[in-house]
Amino acid sequence: MAFTPILLLFVLINLYIGGHGAYLLSHYAVPISPVVYWILFAILVFSYLIGRSRWLRGPVGRLLKVIGSYYFAVMEFLVLLLPLADLTAWICSLAGVPTNVFLPWIGWSTALVLLILLLRGSWNAWMPIVRTYELNIEKKAGALKELRVLVASDIHLGNIVGKKHLNKLVRQVNELKPDLILLPGDVLDDSIEPFLRNRMAEVVQHLKAPLGTFAVLGNHEYYGGHIEEYVKQMAAIGIRVLRDELVLVNDAFYVAGRKDKTAESAGGRLPSAELLAAADLSRPVLMLNHQPYQFDQSAAAGADVLLCGHTHRGQFAPNHLITRRLFELDWGYMRKDRMHVVVSSGFGTWGPPIRLASRSEIVQLRVRFT
Known part of the structure; x- marks a missing residue:
């Protein structure tokens, strides 16, 4: 029973992250249906658990486990970065800045900070x-x-x-x-x-x-x-x-x-x-x-x-x-x-x-x- 609220929180966090991804795709008119997007995103979110399952062995399972491991770090960093991005976007909207002006700046800045965190974190991990x-x-x-x-x-x-x-x-x-x-x-x-x-x-x-x-x-x-x-x-x-x-x-x-x-x-x-x-x-x-x-x-x-x-x-x-x-x-x-x-x-x-x-x-x- 104690696992249920943790799973619910995990799902809600990833709906928040996935929603931002869906918004960016729609803003830039990327040709992917919402159903396909959310299926692929769900596989990414649960890839660590899928890779550990007894039903999926061999290279595919190991690959999913590795992908899922990295996603844990991406998820936590985005939980910290996306509220700041949302706050910045809200301030820009109040100031009358057009969405097509501030969205690329906020999106690419968030992606750059995420990349820097992952690269620095990787250095700290692999260089003992x-x-x-x-x-x-x-x-x-x-x-x-x-x-x-x-x-x-x-x-x-x-x-x-x-x-x-x-x-x-x-x-x-x-x-x-x-x-x-x-x-x-x-x-x-x-x-x-x-x-x-x-x-x-x-x-x-x-x-x-x-x-x-x-x-x-x-x-x-x-x-x-x-x-x-x-x-x-x-x-x-x-x-x-x-x-x-x-x-x-x-x-x-x-x-x-x-x-x-x-x-x-x-x-x-x-x-x-x-x-x-x-x-x-x-x-x-x-x-x-x-x-x-x-x-x-x-x-x-x-x-x-x-x-x-x-x-x-x-x-x-x-x-x-x-x-x-x-x-x-x-x-x-x-x-x-x-x-x-x-x-x-x-x-x-x-x-x-x-x-x-x-x-x-x-x-x-x-x-x-x-």
């Missing part, structure tokens, strides 16, 4: 940066005095984020020569099919760190429904997916990996305190938890560093204003009692490969033990 955080942990880690950790969350490997972007990740990570690599969830976009079909594991296996690579599940791995196959594929290339598991690395520090919050309604997951119950808390503990919730519980359980993703920092503006209110920390760094918290905006993207007020990133941690 490295963000570095310096962390001090007041514990001994065996003979280690310093640990360099690279974190890549929310890669979203699928039909849009593919081997080209993945190769970029491998190259950038390996150039930084990390001691440890951590992947805090949503390595897959949802279905494992593109990951298998494009043999992406052959690229992922080139991520190299002497102390290993560890991952946890994100909500999208649960959505895809191929968790066991995914864990098997990752294990075959030497990457351990931690599902409420604790690992002592090099007899120096722990890596703890929680199941995603989605598991609370799909079989359950351990609370942080139970997960760390067997740990020697005189050693440092690095915890992975895909969704940035329950900071206080992780800190109380004894985690020294908590690494999360999930939010994408809203991915494109103004969504970051929403994620900022939804999460205690939606991006960046904070100190929770004695625990360091880092939430990454992610390396890949969900839906359109567009980012505004957000960048695709790799997180580098320089951890010093004292």
Whole structure:
């Protein structure tokens, strides 16, 4: 039932956008019937859902899913731009400016701004940066005095984020020569099919760190429904997916990996305190938890560093204003009692490969033990 008002709002928004398109076509006397126009527009609006349906497989379904992904960004930007265009048109009408004078200016200006937003957003999505955080942990880690950790969350490997972007990740990570690599969830976009079909594991296996690579599940791995196959594929290339598991690395520090919050309604997951119950808390503990919730519980359980993703920092503006209110920390760094918290905006993207007020990133941690 909760889905109904969301669907109704989605339809109303697109009737508003589609109405502007129909008006422009009629103004310029484009020879297309209204019925054909609205059918084609409806296919565009619902192309993402159509492409994900079980009845449409193969290249056509994948193409529709990609088109629909981009349309999500176009739709949100137009929701912001079209009211401004309507207001400008209304003012021009009140001032007595002929429609055939102001309409082209407003139409082309709106299209130009939309294009600039899409191009800039695409640059932010496909050109990842490295963000570095310096962390001090007041514990001994065996003979280690310093640990360099690279974190890549929310890669979203699928039909849009593919081997080209993945190769970029491998190259950038390996150039930084990390001691440890951590992947805090949503390595897959949802279905494992593109990951298998494009043999992406052959690229992922080139991520190299002497102390290993560890991952946890994100909500999208649960959505895809191929968790066991995914864990098997990752294990075959030497990457351990931690599902409420604790690992002592090099007899120096722990890596703890929680199941995603989605598991609370799909079989359950351990609370942080139970997960760390067997740990020697005189050693440092690095915890992975895909969704940035329950900071206080992780800190109380004894985690020294908590690494999360999930939010994408809203991915494109103004969504970051929403994620900022939804999460205690939606991006960046904070100190929770004695625990360091880092939430990454992610390396890949969900839906359109567009980012505004957000960048695709790799997180580098320089951890010093004292």
